[in-house]
Amino acid sequence: MTGLVVAITIGAVFFVPVVDVIDGSTGEVQVENETVTTNASFSETYELSGDNLTAGSETIEVDSGGSWTTLSAGTDYALNEAEGTIQFSDTTDVSAGDEIRASFSYQATSGIVTSIADLLPVFLGLLLLVPMANKIQDEM
Incomplete structure (x- = not known):
């Protein structure tokens, strides 16, 4: 559970400013x-x-x-x-x-802004799934 909290915190700290920039550029x-x-x-x-x-x-x-x-x-x-x-x-x-x-x-919209916006769900998914995968691996 701690890994999930850390992943969400990292996501909020690093991706919220990026989303704000994208919103301002589109x-x-x-x-x-x-x-x-x-x-x-x-x-x-x-x-x-x-x-x-x-x-x-x-x-x-x-x-x-x-x-x-x-x-x-x-x-x-x-x-x-x-x-x-x-x-x-x-x-x-x-x-x-x-x-x-x-x-x-x-x-x-421009190429770089659109590319970043398209990749945000992937990055967020990795931030959430990697700690969960580590936890499952540790339990095995």
Whole structure:
């Protein structure tokens, strides 16, 4: 029984901070008015600050001489939600050299955070099972 208590204590001390970090690094993140470019080009693909964008969450705007005009997806720009990239089209609303900003939300997960989260149950299981196995072995 002592081994089980020790395993649970170790699990709580070492894994609770890790879980807190993972919780803080995952979930939906909202980005407001991120500057995409201050000099729009139709031959460039621009990277946004996140990938795995939430479908339909984006608002892309161009500076129209002091006021912001909302652009239309598929007409004024092409958005790759999975990659978090955007490419602009030469339309009446977008001209070369324009300043463009974006607001959007995305799922904040990364490879290392996801890997750690996937392995936590394995580590916790080992912490619980190893002392139990030792106790059973000692009784044999």
